[in-house]
Amino acid sequence: MAASESESQDQSLIHQARCHKREDDTGFLNIFKAWFWYPLHLACCIGFVILMLYAIDGQDFGTGSPPSLGDRAQGFGLYQTEVNGFISVALVLMRLLASCSAALLVWRLIYILLEKSGLTIAELCRLANLKVPIVPRLDSRHNFHWTCFAAIMTLLLWPPSFAAPLANSSLNWIPSTRVSPEPGQSFKFPIYDRQHPDRGGFIYPHIVTPAILKASLMVSQDPDYAFIALNKSQVPLKRYIYDSSPPLNDSGICNIMLPYFKVTGIQWLDAPEGVDIWNLDNSSMLDNNPNPGQFAGVGTLGFFTETKWNAGQAIESYKAHESETFEGKRNISIFVGEVNVGKPLKDGSIPTIDTPCSSYGDILGELPSVSQASVNIYFNKKWMAKRCYMLAEVNMKAGAYPNRRVNIKRVGFSNKMSMAVPIDGPADLDPVLSPDNAILPVLDIMSDVTRMITYMDLTPGWQKNNSIDNYVSGMLTTAYHATWSAMPTQNATETVSITPLEPVIQARVNRGRLYIWLAMNSTLTIAGIILAAVLKLAGEAKIIRDTTLAAMTLDLKYIAHEGNNGLCNAVGLNKDDRALGRVKWSNDVDPEINGSDGEKYGYRCCKDLVFVDKK
Numbered sequence: 001m002a003a004s005e006s007e008s009q010d011q012s013l014i015h016q017a018r019c020h021k022r023e024d025d026t027g028f029l030n031i032f033k034a035w036f037w038y039p040l041h042l043a044c045c046i047g048f049v050i051l052m053l054y055a056i057d058g059q060d061f062g063t064g065s066p067p068s069l070g071d072r073a074q075g076f077g078l079y080q081t082e083v084n085g086f087i088s089v090a091l092v093l094m095r096l097l098a099s100c101s102a103a104l105l106v107w108r109l110i111y112i113l114l115e116k117s118g119l120t121i122a123e124l125c126r127l128a129n130l131k132v133p134i135v136p137r138l139d140s141r142h143n144f145h146w147t148c149f150a151a152i153m154t155l156l157l158w159p160p161s162f163a164a165p166l167a168n169s170s171l172n173w174i175p176s177t178r179v180s181p182e183p184g185q186s187f188k189f190p191i192y193d194r195q196h197p198d199r200g201g202f203i204y205p206h207i208v209t210p211a212i213l214k215a216s217l218m219v220s221q222d223p224d225y226a227f228i229a230l231n232k233s234q235v236p237l238k239r240y241i242y243d244s245s246p247p248l249n250d251s252g253i254c255n256i257m258l259p260y261f262k263v264t265g266i267q268w269l270d271a272p273e274g275v276d277i278w279n280l281d282n283s284s285m286l287d288n289n290p291n292p293g294q295f296a297g298v299g300t301l302g303f304f305t306e307t308k309w310n311a312g313q314a315i316e317s318y319k320a321h322e323s324e325t326f327e328g329k330r331n332i333s334i335f336v337g338e339v340n341v342g343k344p345l346k347d348g349s350i351p352t353i354d355t356p357c358s359s360y361g362d363i364l365g366e367l368p369s370v371s372q373a374s375v376n377i378y379f380n381k382k383w384m385a386k387r388c389y390m391l392a393e394v395n396m397k398a399g400a401y402p403n404r405r406v407n408i409k410r411v412g413f414s415n416k417m418s419m420a421v422p423i424d425g426p427a428d429l430d431p432v433l434s435p436d437n438a439i440l441p442v443l444d445i446m447s448d449v450t451r452m453i454t455y456m457d458l459t460p461g462w463q464k465n466n467s468i469d470n471y472v473s474g475m476l477t478t479a480y481h482a483t484w485s486a487m488p489t490q491n492a493t494e495t496v497s498i499t500p501l502e503p504v505i506q507a508r509v510n511r512g513r514l515y516i517w518l519a520m521n522s523t524l525t526i527a528g529i530i531l532a533a534v535l536k537l538a539g540e541a542k543i544i545r546d547t548t549l550a551a552m553t554l555d556l557k558y559i560a561h562e563g564n565n566g567l568c569n570a571v572g573l574n575k576d577d578r579a580l581g582r583v584k585w586s587n588d589v590d591p592e593i594n595g596s597d598g599e600k601y602g603y604r605c606c607k608d609l610v611f612v613d614k615k
Helices: 002-017 028-035 037-056 080-116 121-130 141-155 164-169 199-203 205-221 225-231 277-281 311-320 439-455 468-486 511-538 547-552
Strands: 171-179 185-190 239-242 252-269 301-303 326-340 373-379 382-410 417-422 493-509 582-585 607-611
Touching (some): 037 080, 080 121, 080 141, 080 164, 080 171, 080 511, 141 511, 164 171, 185 239, 199 311, 205 439, 225 468, 252 417, 301 468, 311 439, 326 468, 382 439, 382 468, 439 468
Antiparallel strands (some): 239 417, 252 382, 382 417, 582 607
């Protein structure tokens, strides 16, 4: 009987021995097959970053629906929708690579835990299915170290799972334009007539008033550009075109003359005794100023003259200074605030008509330490307020910037107005200017324009949190450009050839987000490197390369029937299953099996799992 049992056992061992030991975990090729997923994933991520930075960032792409392949040769290479699609596909592929790499790493982690410290059935399922970290055990230092190691490795698998939104959000799309392959078109732009014998005709009110309104309307299209440039220590440039022929419907590139204006210095002056501040209206070209000084808002400024502007004297001055640039000085006055009689001040005191003007304006902020001019307002038989003004001497430089390359485009809903902006940014700090006969007439109209700008409340944001010097420079520059552009033309035109532009969308990559995305994906490679080192130093089992085979080679016969609880045919764990103890490789699983005849038959087909307390 004993001989029969021994023979049966040998037959079983011989049957197992048919599964010969494979040498599929040694050699360079097998090692490469075991670990290539991790460098492949990292290389794809790095390649994606390089592609985003050098092939997409700063490039122009088409908008709308992509054309057919036959039409694409004459148009754009790629369209925005196609780029978004390619990026989505690339991220999906890298996510698949990350999933494959993570699954292998999880099963290798499970194998080494089964070899070293063991883990419960519930922990094994959570780790394999959900990548939930194992809670470190405190029952022994050995188990604590291995469970902490497993928790850290699992956490390193998480970042690649939710890094994709960073890559998607790193790509910003900015509307832009590019030169169209369509041929250019000639336009006639109205300009101030430098040679017309009746150049002074523009001084009539019915001609000047529309120019003031046009200039104010032009400023309303972009009231901030001059202040922004000045805050960067740049000299702003801009020109508006009103009523071109034919109307300019689209944007384009051309070379045109631009007005140049720069405030080179501001010196604040003490207000002299006996100066009538009502002279604020003297520089107006209109007999009936539409926005006289007594109704002006804080920040209103204009050129200050002792006597009322005179048309005859102005025309003679224009004739005497033909074909010149301007580099000189003008005095200005600016309304900085008022003291309201009877209204408590910040310190709680009640002001009277004799209360001096404050050195700090509620709107303009800190004011220069010079004496201010003031005018007292008397109304309804009592003193109502004291209006405070400051005087300054402003040094200016003006002329024409010839043949400047600009991007010109229509602004607003009407096709009447267009805007020309230099392609290479603001002006040089010390340019070579051409003479301009429009300078003096423009300076004469500017006071009415600056008052209208303030009256329309176009620059309130630049009155606050900005120095009064920058505010004055910005207002004068903005008004000069708009006034020059709105000057009465008397049928004079400038012929310009415009190369049309077509709309594109420009890609801008947020490098910071892209680098964070790369760092999050690199945690998978870091986890692979750490696990490879641990398996090299402490692992005994072969390194698995297939997660399906890893699951199939687990032999559950010693734990599946524990307590007859039906675990052998379960499709999910119940409460009792979760309470089962830790499992581990059985200690009697020897590398080789000896038959009764003393012959070695090779490895077992599967590895037996047993409960730790029953091993």
